[in-house]
Amino acid sequence: MLDDRNIPHRVHIVGAGGAGMSGLAKLLSQLGHDVSGSDVKPGYMLDTLRDVDVDVWVGHRPDRIADVDLVIASSAVPDSDPELRAARTSGIDVWRRPTLLSALSSRQTTIGFAGTHGKTTSTALAVTAMRGSGKDPTFLVGGEMVGMNTGASLGSEDLFLLEADEAFGTFRHLDLDAILVTNIESDHLDHYGTVAALEDAFAQVA
Known part of the structure; x- marks a missing residue:
């Protein structure tokens, strides 16, 4: 089974509505992580995450990530994203998608x-x-x-x-x-x- 010991427990994913990022959110949730996700627009992929107990929302909600251990962002999300800026200001680790894939593989x-x-x-x-x-x-x-x-x-x-x-x-x-x-x-x-x-x-x- 996938080994996730090098990934913190509480994870928030920015850009979770994309095909690649929604899949990663599902894997982390199935591994037992406490996962949340956000995207700038609604969509089918974002909706499917609710079925696997991922807390998702549309838009920027930097106030909702204060208690997470790790924020993971799609490579397409700019550094100026409000949730990424809030995470860095709070000292929360921020990974890009390739870093998570490296940890999983x-x-x-x-x-x-x-x-x-x-x-x-x-x-x-x-x-x-x-x-x-x-x-x-x-x-x-x-x-x-x-x-x-x-x-x-x-x-x-x-x-x-x-x-x-x-x-x-x-x-x-x-x-x-x-x-x-x-x-x-x-x-x-x-x-x-x-x-x-x-x-x-x-x-x-x-």
Whole structure:
């Protein structure tokens, strides 16, 4: 099972309405953490978190995070976000999404699925195959699994299957035992600058 001993108990997630962040919120809740989440706009993903006992709200509520141990923000959330500023002012640790993924992937066998196209589908296919063969992996997919109504679930085995996203250099922070790369095309050049730099990032991870 996923080992979370290096993650504080009370966690607030900023940007919890995104597919990737909502999945992480679900995993932390299933692990027994006291999880809350916020996003600047309502949405389906935010609503699904209420079903797994995550306290969520829309908008900025810096007054509601005073008692948390850790704030985790999507890489897309600016440093000027009121909840992030309140956390730092109060001395609360602030992590970005890659740091949490690093913490989760560092203590169990982790297989990542990367590529410009097809990484969500490939991750979902691997999860389906594993579950069909009687395995029970933990998984994190950047979308909802067909027939499961979720993109994340805590498994009982020492195996973590996750979508290894290249955006913001996220996959560089993962502790992977294996990786499948579907393809590489020009993308996220606002972060990498050139296709050559993007290809080099994939080469370093693989």
